[in-house]
Amino acid sequence: MTAPTIGVLAVQGDVREHVAALRAVGAQTRPVRTPDELDGLDGIVLPGGESTTISKLLTVFELEKPLRAALADGLPAYGSCAGMIMLASRILDTRPDACHLDALDITVRRNAFGRQVESFESDLEFAGITDRPEAAPMRGVFIRAPWVEEAGPGVTVLATVPAGATPEGRADGRIVAVAQGSVLATSFHPEVTGDLRVHEYFVEMVRH
Template sequence: MSTIDAPLIGVLALQGDVREHLAALTEAGAQACTVRRPSELTQVDGIVIPGGESTTMSKLLGVLDLFDPLRERLAAGLPAYGSCAGMIMLASTILDTRPDARHLDALDITVRRNAFGRQVESFETDLEFAGITDRSGATPMRAVFIRAPWVESIAPEVEVLARVPDGPAQGRIVAVRQGSVLATSFHPEVTGDRRVHGYFVDMVRTRR
């Protein structure tokens, strides 16, 4: 049973770093579980959508009868965090994707799929993250980008949390928040830095 201090957060277990996200959420103070069925989705206080291949993920959501229930819960205010392909799935507009790909319309942003993979390859960098690294004594965040998207444009309601600081992709938006929905282009679950997951767990606590 979830509590205010330890909300139950599900990780969509279709592709990607499911175990890593489960571990990161647990270390950040949440209870964590996998979600593959509509009945499991109804129990959670928040949801994480990991990386993977976004068009395949959208198909699997349909096969498992999860697409519409997830979209409905997001529209009703379920807190969500998407990393890499998860950002793509949460977006309202996707560039460079297949015509049959579906998305969840939880973030009013336009993302370019595989932007880093095609243009500057996978890479790592240190970046500043609003609400995390701007706290007293905080250090920059190490971000790992693997064939990642970036955000081309945002609606006025969307807050930019992080941009690439330098290099060929300097200034590109790589972390955003809109209400109870958070997304990053990069993979914080693989670095051992739990601050993004802690930020999301706090979002879920506040929402509850």
């Protein structure tokens, strides 16, 4: 089967890490900075970074409307951390002029877990990945991460924060991975752990 061509939004954030992970699981990649670079893609990744900066640069590079249209037309997408925020329909604790792409029927809270010093790691159960025979838990790396406050009826919850992962259990049960149709999002960063299973999962979504 021909390797799918997956774009990586390359205006800000951890672009290189996503490119490496996608190539490691057999995808071809293309950095996306202009509307023309959306043409012919089989899917796109929106990396982690700073969501309000990414929002501003989408406007500067005249990418917001073409990317929104491509997603509405069914282009598969995966967003990690800031990418999840960009794909959401509703965002809490953001600038009033920040744009988002309305590709997932979710409400996301920016920096929900706290500041940079409150970043943390936790083992997660991820539906469709860790529930396979003999599969190990997934290590989630949360860096100034969002969480999903509310998911619409068409959204599948794939992972939540386990009990005791954060001080006083304040994040217990919070949603940190979702899918809706051909769109996937995680509030954590699998691209920095060497665990390729989320990228494999997304590439399989693209293939099918």
